[in-house]
Amino acid sequence: MPTDAEQACFEAGIKFGSLYHQFAGTPVSPESAGSLGRAIEEAIENQPHCVDVDVDVRTDRIAEELAARSADYTELTGRFLDVEMRIEYADVGVRTRMEMEDDYPLMKLVAVEE
Amino acid sequence: MPTDAEQACFEAGIKFGSLYHQFAGTPVSPESAGSLGRAIEEAIENQPHCVDVDVDVRTDRIAEELAARSADYTELTGRFLDVEMRIEYADVGVRTRMEMEDDYPLMKLVAVEE
Amino acid sequence: MPTDAEQACFEAGIKFGSLYHQFAGTPVSPESAGSLGRAIEEAIENQPHCVDVDVDVRTDRIAEELAARSADYTELTGRFLDVEMRIEYADVGVRTRMEMEDDYPLMKLVAVEE
Amino acid sequence: MPTDAEQACFEAGIKFGSLYHQFAGTPVSPESAGSLGRAIEEAIENQPHCVDVDVDVRTDRIAEELAARSADYTELTGRFLDVEMRIEYADVGVRTRMEMEDDYPLMKLVAVEE
Numbered sequence: 260m261p262t263d264a265e266q267a268c269f270e271a272g273i274k275f276g277s278l279y280h281q282f283a284g285t286p287v288s289p290e291s292a293g294s295l296g297r298a299i300e301e302a303i304e305n306q307p308h309c310v311d312v313d314v315d316v317r318t319d320r321i322a323e324e325l326a327a328r329s330a331d332y333t334e335l336t337g338r339f340l341d342v343e344m345r346i347e348y349a350d351v352g353v354r355t356r357m358e359m360e361d362d363y364p365l366m367k368l369v370a371v372e373e
Numbered sequence: 374m375p376t377d378a379e380q381a382c383f384e385a386g387i388k389f390g391s392l393y394h395q396f397a398g399t400p401v402s403p404e405s406a407g408s409l410g411r412a413i414e415e416a417i418e419n420q421p422h423c424v425d426v427d428v429d430v431r432t433d434r435i436a437e438e439l440a441a442r443s444a445d446y447t448e449l450t451g452r453f454l455d456v457e458m459r460i461e462y463a464d465v466g467v468r469t470r471m472e473m474e475d476d477y478p479l480m481k482l483v484a485v486e487e
Numbered sequence: 488m489p490t491d492a493e494q495a496c497f498e499a500g501i502k503f504g505s506l507y508h509q510f511a512g513t514p515v516s517p518e519s520a521g522s523l524g525r526a527i528e529e530a531i532e533n534q535p536h537c538v539d540v541d542v543d544v545r546t547d548r549i550a551e552e553l554a555a556r557s558a559d560y561t562e563l564t565g566r567f568l569d570v571e572m573r574i575e576y577a578d579v580g581v582r583t584r585m586e587m588e589d590d591y592p593l594m595k596l597v598a599v600e601e
Numbered sequence: 602m603p604t605d606a607e608q609a610c611f612e613a614g615i616k617f618g619s620l621y622h623q624f625a626g627t628p629v630s631p632e633s634a635g636s637l638g639r640a641i642e643e644a645i646e647n648q649p650h651c652v653d654v655d656v657d658v659r660t661d662r663i664a665e666e667l668a669a670r671s672a673d674y675t676e677l678t679g680r681f682l683d684v685e686m687r688i689e690y691a692d693v694g695v696r697t698r699m700e701m702e703d704d705y706p707l708m709k710l711v712a713v714e715e
Contacts, residue, residue: 261610261712261713262606262713264604264607265606265610265710265713266610266710268603268607268608268610268611268614269610269611269613269614269697269708269710270614271611272610272611272612272613272614272615272616272617272618273614273615273617273618273708274614274618275614275615275618276614276615276616276617276619276620276621276622277618277619277621277622278618279512279618279619279622280512280618280619280620280622280623281398281399281622283511283512283562284395284507284508284511284512284564285395285416286391286416286417286419286420287416287419288419290415291412291415291416291418291419294408294411294412294414294415294416295412295415295416297408297411297412298405298408298409298411298412298413299412300408301404301405301409302399302401302405302408302409303400304405305400305401305402305405305445305446306400306446307445328589328590330590330591331419331421332419332420334511334564336562355611361556362556363556366611366615368603368607368608368611370603371603371604371607375496375596375598375599376492376599378490378493379492379493379496379596379599380496380596382489382493382494382496382497382500383496383497383499383500383583383594383596384500385497385500386496386497386498386499386500386501386502386503386504387500387501387503387504387594388500388504389500389501389504390500390501390503390504390505390506390507390508391504391505391507391508392504392508393504393505393508393626394504394505394506394507394509394626395508397625397626397676398621398622398625398626398678442703442704444705448625448678450626450676475670476670476672477672480497480501482489482494482497484489485489485490485493505628509624509626509627510623512623513623513644514619514644514645514647514648515644515647516647518643519640519643519644519646519647522639522640522642522643522644523640523643523644525636525639525640526633526636526637526639526640526641527640528636529632529633529636529637530627530628530629530636530637531628532633533628533629533630533633533673533674534628534674535673559647559649560647560648
């Protein structure tokens with residue numbers, strides 16, 4: 260049988276995959292970044308065992324890309340997202356983070372606390 | 374060559390398909406409905422020729438479904454969405470609406486105004 | 488009342504927005520490009536008034552990006568997609584195409600034929 | 602530090618969340634179910650540590666729903682999906698499954714094997 264810590268980590272992974280693949284591709288600009296970040300947080304916090312989601316849609320990086328391309332908006336992708344999440348399953352707490360590493364949005368287990 | 378009115382209607386359709394297929398499946402509850410609706414509006418308003426998007430995420434229908442299933446949240450789908458949109462292309466304005474018809478979320482051209 | 492040609496163009500737009508925002512973000516490699524392209528075609532052909540969808544997932548451009556980033560896979564986005572679609576509504580046929588223009592995946596009305 | 606087994610379970614969760622939220626909402630019929638299932642398998646198998654994905658898009662349940670609604674197609678959702686997945690991380694193998702439980706598509710850790 261999987262342990263509670265393993266179940267907690269599985270649940271944490273589900274939330275990250277959900278968050279990314281639900282919202283990647285959304286049209287986004289510096290002006291709409293705030294409402295999108297808040298909607299992502301509240302949407303994913305609905306999922307079981309998810310106690311806190313903190314999303315920072317990086318308006319600085321979006322603005323930089325728009326300037327480079329003379330565009331008004333772009334699509335949400337990993338490099339525009341900083342995410343921290345806290346999952347609780349039974350007596351286990353899991354902290355996770357998504358950050359860019361070598362141009363790839365890496366989802367990381369930060370800590371598993373029993 | 375397509376007319377401006379035809380181009381405007383094509384643009385209006387793009388926005389509807391985008392809205393629906395980007396956000397369908399998002400975890401939603403009565404509590405998170407407001408932030409999701411606002412994020413959808415601001416995301417789609419980024420797209421070219423889209424001057425106004427009005428989204429009502431139907432908390433009444435969500436609450437009803439959650440009660441029926443003893444659930445805490447569900448997934449966004451057509452019957453939880455009332456949408457009105459206004460598109461402008463060249464001198465043509467297009468008004469569109471999405472509403473349920475026979476259990477199918479029907480996207481409709483309401484008016485094409487030159 | 489919108490004309491049949493305008494309705495046809497609206498329907499054509501819906502299919503394009505659906506196609507793009509349903510599948511953008513999908514993990515893709517040269518090896519999986521074929522099955523993804525076929526699934527996109529058959530999925531969108533289910534939609535009303537959609538008589539033919541032809542999708543070319545550009546393995547050449549995917550391979551080029553993977554080589555540049557030393558990666559094994561990437562995410563589906565507009566520059567990896569060439570799409571042609573045919574819509575019929577009442578007696579009107581609409582041909583559409585998506586192609587890259589200035590780094591932006593432009594969805595175009597090619598012809599409206601009555 | 603998280604253990605290899607915990608990392609493996611986290612990776613397994615990511616794949617499930619990705620699979621579900623990328624493809625939920627896709628237009629599907631009994632005729633297009635096969636190509637969609639294959640595309641899902643090959644797309645998710647691109648992701649790191651994912652050695653095998655087996656997707657059965659349930660044409661029987663789709664056909665039943667279409668008959669009940671006199672419709673030609675519907676949208677992909679949890680009750681039309683049976684999924685089994687195998688993840689390997691370091692020396693740990695994880696088997697997972699998605700199946701319906703009380704009308705909710707439950708993603709489950711089946712076994713964690715070191």
